[in-house]
Amino acid sequence: MKERTSEKILLIISFSAIISLLLITIFIFVQGMPLIFKVGLKNFFSTHWAPTKGNFGILSMIVGSLLVTFGALIIGVPLSLACSIFLAEFAPPPVQKILKPIIELLAGIPSVVYGFIGIVILVPLIRNTLGGSGFSVLTASIILGIMILPTIVSISYDSLVAVPQTYREGSYALGATKWQTVLMVLFPSARSGIIAAIILGMGRAIGETMAVIMIAGNALKIPGSILDPVRTITSTIALELGYSTGDHRAALFACGSILFIIIVLLNIIAIKIARRE
């Protein structure tokens, strides 16, 4: 019967997403995990990365990823929240209609363009004003902070707008100003959505590759200050995959596995928090 065949076909098609996810997980882990067991946890989590000589320590890269992500959050979160609050509560609707798509347009700009702007403008700026080579944790944090703005703004905005109007009216009826309402009523209500937004932004920042390669300096040491160069997990994969072989290549997949685990965990936490609402 036509009905039953079409239903079966659609069912099979709809598993394409989960099958792709499984394939990705399997292939990345099958390539990477054996290496971790082969060289041992002590080697893998040391700070010494010299794959051609048998040293596969990714600790400095993990630290690097965490540092630039953290920096991106410090810069990006306040700006994003400010924007989303302004858009949701203070901007008149016609302004909202113009500004929201503009901010979403920021998400459409390729990461390589962000990296390029970083190289051409931010790196010399930091070098001349603050010293160092300009390729640093700070530079990467700033650019990444800007890159995660649309993600956090979008989801926070949706969370704020979703707070029932009755909450606001109740607050105004008690004599509170708009700002007091935002702080004491809206923020707590939208808290889950905002936290989810931040966590997703974090996931974006950790996963970012191209922009970071161009501006973070890629030195294999744990940076001593925010003006020192840094290397992230993603940069290592992208920089070395092209010419790697054998164990070296497997090690890069191992890096990918670790990255994958971190990001999937972050996404699951974000989804759980968001769904709690």
Add this chain to the structure above:
Amino acid sequence: MKFRIGPRTSQIIAYILLLICTIFVISILIFIIGFVFKNGFASLTWNFLTQKTKAMGKEGGVFPSIIGTLMVTLFAIIVATPLGLGSALYLTEYTKGGVIRRVISFGADCLAGVPSIIFGLFGFIFFVIALKLGWSIISGGLTLAVMILPTIIRTSEEAIKAVPKAYREISYSLGVGKIDTIIKIVLPSAFPGILTGIILGIGRAVSETAAVIFTAGSSLNIPSSLFSSTRTLAVHFYILAREGISMPKAYGTATVLIISILLINFIAYRLMHRFIARYY
């Protein structure tokens, strides 16, 4: 001695700060686009768009990259659209709650969060090496297809859900079966929304670098078949910028990239409005 700021004052201060932040963010966007355009417009000649790339990008144009980008993107869309649309249809028309629905949604949600470098790794080991497709438009296209699949599923789902339930009931009570109703009534009504999703997917595919460079390669030749390696605009731009081959050409490539993306977003946005206007 405590200095108290009254609620009215703190609101004014807050408003000003928030306004400044928002203006700052908007200015960043305008600045980025303006800066690239200002430096890139000079390179945006007819030759630039239609000539082959010479001297590793120092001279010539970006024609091979334009073709390569078009082919890879088109391939990705051709693969991802039926899969995404089919998934969205099954989710909205055939499931109500239950395990299958949660599994499919979970797959799509998780896939959406995977960073592009992981897609690059996967595409490399799976399409390029395991399936022996080599660095090619097919490898790149298939990798991108998996990347944009969640986008298409999500937007199609919204579009299909927005079709009024009454249309389906009327179709059924006229004796028309479910799949015919979907094809003749639901899909045509949901079409603008679905198209928006596809266009957004195109936008994502065009800006992608990490997933493409390890699957489609970086050949500067005009691709002759689906098995040719190619260098998309984004990859070309990355190589030019990183190796410092040619600043003017880099700006030019970036300008072409950004103009394409602005155009794509603009079209998607107009379509979304037509779609929303129809039903709300």
Add this chain to the structure above:
Amino acid sequence: MSVSKIKITGLNLYYDNIQVLKNINLEIYSDEIFSIIGPANAGKSSLLRAINRLADLDGAVVQGEIRLDDVDIKNIPVNELRRRVGLIFATPIVLPGSIYKNIVYGPKMHNNYTKKELDELVYFSLSSAGLWDEVKDRLWDSATCLSGGQQQRLCIARSIALKPEVIMMDEPCSGLDPISTIKIENTMLNLKDKFTFILVTNNTKQAARIGTKTAFFFAGELIEVASTEQLFTAPKDKRTNDYIIGRFG
């Protein structure tokens, strides 16, 4: 010649464990306008949806038997059943597209027609529904340009185009002005000999006006059924009487 068209035996209908229809036994004959009256939540609409098996799509549990021309409706292919038994909803909803497209959408799915046959079908349906003169010059205009009353008549024409045997109407005039209401009532009276009508209405006067037989439903039960004249002048059950005179409604 009036024959038994629809026979309902021991019908029980459950939505989510709530019983909506209790042990309904009913027989509807051809050539009649069978009207069903009763207060809200009496199960009237659910009865219609059970007859054309739309209730199946809502996840309802149906017990008992409904026979169309002495064939159990469970044994008739559902699309064919719905072609033979049309349903007009309370709110007229037109499909996106032109008036012409609205009419031919259903028939094209059931049969291959030539363009000429489709044109004739459109003429036939719209005339039967009393709408032809008003729209004959704008068949290709969007159906949403019609007024509420016209849209409802378009819905009737849509059902007629399928050449059904029974047309069920679920409070068809509830949102319409008096003139549109009269037009639709006249349509039913004119077509009484061609189709069996089942009319659910919360307007008792409408039932009194055009119904051949009338049934009174209350809280999921069939309380009383009789010829319209008898039900309205000498109802047997006190509840019927109270409802008709307006003591509750």
